[in-house]
Amino acid sequence: MTLKLGVNIDHVATLREARRATRPDPLDAGAIALSAGADYVVVHLRKDQRHINQKDVAALCKLFPKQIHLECSCSEFCQKAALKCKPHSVCIVPELPGEITTTGGLKFTPIVQRQLFKMIDQLHKKNIKVSLFVDPCAADLRMAAKLGADIVELCTAAYSQAKTMPLRKKCLQELALSALLAKELGLEVHAGHGLDYHNVLAVADIGEFSCMNIGFAIIARSLFTGLPSAVEEMKNLL
């Protein structure tokens, strides 16, 4: 199985919004990433639309209907945007006010379970595949399967932030066990958050993942090497 690459282009929009300008345009970034070998273009539509906005999502989905992977929270705002734009797939993530980036997987409280169940059902009715962003934890994977998700994206934040070798090893073991369980549960397994050119191989080597979603490291490198080369380098590593 070939390992796919989803390139998150949120930070192209972050740069645009730093000047409330029209460029750099995420549409250009999406086209370049795909022609350089990315399998998916990933965008996170936050409720405050601080980088990617609804217009971006609509334009990207129109241009690349089979390659947009939309990250969004379990909320009416995001559900409406997703049903209107019809991306290839949606990854539901937790979203906390004021956070710099997503801080971990979904917390499956009874209220969240009910909301997720409804949102997943609505997205499925439009033939949109649904991924849930989860921590590498057996109970959460079982819950994702029970709620009807097609995919789980395992949060690699703890692994990517691990400061010692024993901790890094423990995080990798958790990711490997979780990926195996997810597959046994019939789920497709992705990974993402904090992955870069140095730490991605150990996760890829686990062998159970079908897609890695990577943003910050690729966009940061592209400032010095150009986006095509930053994407190609990551794709070649995988």
Ligand code: PXP
């Ligand atoms: N996957 C999910 C669910 C995310 O929320 C993010 C950050 O937007 C990423 C992957 C990409 O993380 P990074 O920018 O650290 O590569």
